[in-house]
Amino acid sequence: MQSLLLFFFFIPISYCLICPKEYILVNDQKCLKISWAAATHWEAETNCTAASGTLVNIKNAIDNRAVVNFASNAGLKTIWLGLSCFGNTTSSCFWDDASGNPIYENFNSYSPPGYYGSCASMFISSDYGTSQGKWSSTGCNNVDSMMSAKQPYICETPPTIETTFMSPCPFNYNGYCYVKSQDIYMSSFPSANGTQASAYCSRPQFSNLASVHSKMELDFIRNIYKGTNTTAIYIGAQAAATDEFNWLDGSKWDFDYMDPLNFNKGKCLVMDVQGDGLWSQVDCTQKMEYLCKQKLVAPVTPAPTKSSLEKKNPENLLDASNCNSTLFLAPGEISSFGYPDYSSPPTYCTWRLVTLGPYRLGIFFDFWATYGALNIYDEFGANIGQFLSPYSRKPFVRYTPYNIATVTFEPKSGGAGSEVDEGFHATVLPVS
Numbered sequence: 001m002q003s004l005l006l007f008f009f010f011i012p013i014s015y016c017l018i019c020p021k022e023y024i025l026v027n028d029q030k031c032l033k034i035s036w037a038a039a040t041h042w043e044a045e046t047n048c049t050a051a052s053g054t055l056v057n058i059k060n061a062i063d064n065r066a067v068v069n070f071a072s073n074a075g076l077k078t079i080w081l082g083l084s085c086f087g088n089t090t091s092s093c094f095w096d097d098a099s100g101n102p103i104y105e106n107f108n109s110y111s112p113p114g115y116y117g118s119c120a121s122m123f124i125s126s127d128y129g130t131s132q133g134k135w136s137s138t139g140c141n142n143v144d145s146m147m148s149a150k151q152p153y154i155c156e157t158p159p160t161i162e163t164t165f166m167s168p169c170p171f172n173y174n175g176y177c178y179v180k181s182q183d184i185y186m187s188s189f190p191s192a193n194g195t196q197a198s199a200y201c202s203r204p205q206f207s208n209l210a211s212v213h214s215k216m217e218l219d220f221i222r223n224i225y226k227g228t229n230t231t232a233i234y235i236g237a238q239a240a241a242t243d244e245f246n247w248l249d250g251s252k253w254d255f256d257y258m259d260p261l262n263f264n265k266g267k268c269l270v271m272d273v274q275g276d277g278l279w280s281q282v283d284c285t286q287k288m289e290y291l292c293k294q295k296l297v298a299p300v301t302p303a304p305t306k307s308s309l310e311k312k313n314p315e316n317l318l319d320a321s322n323c324n325s326t327l328f329l330a331p332g333e334i335s336s337f338g339y340p341d342y343s344s345p346p347t348y349c350t351w352r353l354v355t356l357g358p359y360r361l362g363i364f365f366d367f368w369a370t371y372g373a374l375n376i377y378d379e380f381g382a383n384i385g386q387f388l389s390p391y392s393r394k395p396f397v398r399y400t401p402y403n404i405a406t407v408t409f410e411p412k413s414g415g416a417g418s419e420v421d422e423g424f425h426a427t428v429l430p431v432s
């Protein structure tokens, strides 16, 4: 790849908003991309994630009108929205861009959340009369619904800042420029140890090893390395003390994607760019490729707001198991009741695990010492994982097909074997 001659003299000259390739700037604030091919909600989500976006998100009446106009000009009749609901109220719905529950909503009175299904679609064509622009709950993945199970869709990604040909930016996302170590000017150090990597990235002011603040940004970085031979890169967090990581660029630690099953310790952080994108600790002496990130101007999108569901997560205040939670929005942790205090035996528990529409659930079991029976069911009730004996298990992970799963845990009654029933612990993460 061509070296970026001027990376070290990178100056944002122009502040024009632009969109990534194939996306069109709508209403001066949304980058949209139409797909005419009809898809299930899940297929649409997957394809939007691959295009570093999400399904379209609508935050106000102006957005709503702009999306209707954009889609109807393209001849679409209905489209998917990037909204997933886990109950029958709008406060159970979540936008794909991690902005939380809808503040603005436009559901038809006869098809509120949950009524026909838990995904949302929108009437575009004027043939629908007064329903044009209204939203309808719809089955997500070939489930019977009022609308056809497959529909066209629109992907959305945040706009970013235009750079000039004098200061080109190879990977420009949400107001930041990302530069791979191989692409730095006169790239004499395509790989470096952790301390040097940070030093090479910091040469232009305001730049550093990349910090990562959302699953969407993580997926954007995975897309940068798709089809390359790079397997792991240094990202911009280093630990002052064991397990106390901070971003070198001074930004807030507001997103954590540590591999729950990697127990190595070290003061540098690497991201597995070909797999799920999980992070693990390494010794900073290893030579590795790295990714630099430079701010073009203030970030375009506001920081994700805490959703009401997230605040509700620790429903059971007696312990940290989240036992019998009616809804549990990943990321988070679950465990047998009482864990890690083994004095009282575990009791029966269920968890309804959910995550945002575009993602699957990864349930990473990092502790298992029980004769109990743990079952995982998908959103249709099919058993997708059963764990009985043996008593002791090495750390393992189970992925769900979509973004909803139910987990049940039944301790074995009457004390089995000689071991104390210590239960289990798992970290639940959104994965692509």
Ligand SMILES: *[C@@H]1O[C@H](CO)[C@@H](O)[C@H](O)[C@H]1NC(C)=O
Residues within 6 Å of the ligand: 035, 037, 038, 039, 040, 043, 044, 047
């Ligand atoms: C998803 O994207 C792939 C590759 O761009 C394309 O071939 C496929 O038709 C898309 N699927 C749907 C359902 O839109």
Ligand SMILES: *[C@@H]1O[C@H](CO)[C@@H](O)[C@H](O)[C@H]1NC(C)=O
Residues within 6 Å of the ligand: 087, 088
């Ligand atoms: C909404 O869901 C709650 C809890 O599942 C249920 O009690 C209630 O009857 C539902 N309301 C409607 C209108 O379906």
Ligand SMILES: *[C@@H]1O[C@H](CO)[C@@H](O)[C@H](O)[C@H]1NC(C)=O
Residues within 6 Å of the ligand: 227, 228, 229
């Ligand atoms: C990956 O490595 C193989 C073998 O070393 C090489 O032939 C190929 O060109 C490399 N691909 C890229 C994208 O660098």
Ligand SMILES: *[C@@H]1O[C@H](CO)[C@@H](O)[C@H](O)[C@H]1NC(C)=O
Residues within 6 Å of the ligand: 193, 194, 195, 196, 284, 285, 286
């Ligand atoms: C990184 O490499 C530099 C130069 O080779 C060396 O001085 C430094 O000690 C190394 N740091 C680590 C943590 O390995």
Ligand SMILES: *[C@@H]1O[C@H](CO)[C@@H](O)[C@H](O)[C@H]1NC(C)=O
Residues within 6 Å of the ligand: 323, 324, 337, 347, 348, 349, 350
């Ligand atoms: C969870 O719910 C089940 C079934 O309702 C009940 O038997 C069990 O005691 C509950 N567990 C806890 C820890 O509340």
